[in-house]
Amino acid sequence: MALNVQAIRGMNDLLPEDTFVWQQVEKVLRDTVNSYGFSEIRMPIVESTHLFSRAIGEVTDVVEKEMYTFEDRSGDSLSLRPEGTAGCVRACLEHNLIYNQEQRLWYMGPMFRHERPQKGRYRQFHQLGLEAFGLEGPDIDAQLIELSYSIFKKLGIADNLTLQLNTLGSSEERAEYKKELVAFLEKNFDSLDEDSKRRTHTNPLRVLDSKDEKVQALLKDAPKLSSYFKEETRSHFEKLRAILEALNINYEINENLVRGLDYYNLTVFEWVTKDLGAQGTVCGGGRYDGLVSQLGGSETKAVGFAIGLERLVLLLTTLNKLDTTKTNDIYVLGMGENIEVHLAKVSSYLRNSLNNVKVFTHCGGGNFKKQFKKADKTNTKVAIILGDEEIKENKVTIKNMFDKDAEQVTVSLEDSIDIINNILNK
Numbered sequence: 001m002a003l004n005v006q007a008i009r010g011m012n013d014l015l016p017e018d019t020f021v022w023q024q025v026e027k028v029l030r031d032t033v034n035s036y037g038f039s040e041i042r043m044p045i046v047e048s049t050h051l052f053s054r055a056i057g058e059v060t061d062v063v064e065k066e067m068y069t070f071e072d073r074s075g076d077s078l079s080l081r082p083e084g085t086a087g088c089v090r091a092c093l094e095h096n097l098i099y100n101q102e103q104r105l106w107y108m109g110p111m112f113r114h115e116r117p118q119k120g121r122y123r124q125f126h127q128l129g130l131e132a133f134g135l136e137g138p139d140i141d142a143q144l145i146e147l148s149y150s151i152f153k154k155l156g157i158a159d160n161l162t163l164q165l166n167t168l169g170s171s172e173e174r175a176e177y178k179k180e181l182v183a184f185l186e187k188n189f190d191s192l193d194e195d196s197k198r199r200t201h202t203n204p205l206r207v208l209d210s211k212d213e214k215v216q217a218l219l220k221d222a223p224k225l226s227s228y229f230k231e232e233t234r235s236h237f238e239k240l241r242a243i244l245e246a247l248n249i250n251y252e253i254n255e256n257l258v259r260g261l262d263y264y265n266l267t268v269f270e271w272v273t274k275d276l277g278a279q280g281t282v283c284g285g286g287r288y289d290g291l292v293s294q295l296g297g298s299e300t301k302a303v304g305f306a307i308g309l310e311r312l313v314l315l316l317t318t319l320n321k322l323d324t325t326k327t328n329d330i331y332v333l334g335m336g337e338n339i340e341v342h343l344a345k346v347s348s349y350l351r352n353s354l355n356n357v358k359v360f361t362h363c364g365g366g367n368f369k370k371q372f373k374k375a376d377k378t379n380t381k382v383a384i385i386l387g388d389e390e391i392k393e394n395k396v397t398i399k400n401m402f403d404k405d406a407e408q409v410t411v412s413l414e415d416s417i418d419i420i421n422n423i424l425n426k
């Protein structure tokens with residue numbers, strides 16, 4: 001009987017045509033974060049469940065409904081990471097990376113959330129995350145936003161993204177505000193949708209970003225968090241805005257932007273697009289000054305963000321911003337006695353002598369016609385051909401596959417390098 005096994009719903013294979021595109025995007029991301037002086041950290045994909053419930057919040061959607069949680073063989077409750085911030089803080093505490101010192105870190109990898117899959121929303125997805133520790137001013141908030149903006153600019157999609165910005169103030173300011181907000185929501189309880197009713201007493205701030213139109217209309221008359229802000233919050237936000245304005249980064253203030261994870265305070269932001277339908281948030285982040293101490297460390301200021309790579313790639317594809325034509329630099333082919341040995345030797349010489357060049361060695365024999373057909377199929381720029389003459393005289397024939405009028409030349413292996421470089425760099 002055939003084994004009828006398919007990938008888990010919402011978890012996607014990335015096929016060679018996808019990885020070709022992903023690698024280009026990942027290179028831009030890596031080059032950018034490195035150019036800002038951030039260092040890479042790699043955390044495990046599985047952590048103790050209580051790390052996430054503690055960090056993200058017991059009554060968030062992520063912890064309540066979306067985690068992949070299981071008991072391992074020792075009876076410990078473990079979860080696949082739904083995001084990277086919690087694990088990053090855990091690793092920093094465990095290895096003493098942030099005690100009395102600043103750290104600027106990044107990570108890239110898969111995250112897991114059991115959400116209803118749709119375009120742009122998956123159960124396994126990938127994030128590039130950045131976290132900066134030990135810095136309290138709005139300058140680092142602005143730098144992170146500028147870094148995300150520079151990624152979008154380099155990829156040619158900045159014009160299709162809007163920066164939404166808000167400040168959530170301090171936990172004291174939010175506690176004061178929550179009392180008034182809950183009173184308002186209770187007064188209008190019957191007009192709330194089921195989700196907002198539930199959240200009124202568990203996580204009232206989340207009602208602010210309800211997708212329900214009736215609730216949004218009602219919220220126009222709701223009390224505003226901003227009227228509870230004191231000097232410190234106001235000045236942090238004003239300075240952040242001033243830096244962004246000086247950098248010519250446009251933003252929209254969205255007072256209903258509260259983010260879905262509980263650890264945020266002060267600055268929060270998202271980059272959103274209209275080009276992806278319902279799942280238009282490509283990047284989100286903000287400050288989380290309370291998280292390190294909440295997880296057992298000493299008080300450490302922190303701020304970060306994460307970009308969803310599937311949404312980034314989807315947007316790039318939708319806007320036609322990616323190079324999708326895969327090319328091959330060199331195809332080494334030939335016929336003759338002991339040809340396998342000669343092809344292997346020549347290919348190895350070329351790989352060692354040419355920098356960053358893809359050398360594809362023909363395998364499996366066959367006549368010249370068949371071999372050239374394969375070279376064409378892989379979109380090859382240069383064919384290196386070996387026949388009886390070449391083998392006897394220790395030479396190779398070079399054919400420019402992208403210029404059918406160019407003459408073939410037969411030269412020694414040493415002399416071939418400059419000629420190949422000339423063709424490839426044209």
Ligand code: HAM
Binds near residue numbers: 121124127303310
């Ligand atoms: P988040 O807003 O939950 O924040 O996720 C960040 C980004 O990951 C989203 O804007 C979205 O692009 C992508 N994403 C989230 N869920 C899915 C999904 N199911 N399918 C596809 N993409 C998804 C965080 O995770 C925070 N840890 C960000 C952060 C870092 N805050 C401070 N430091």
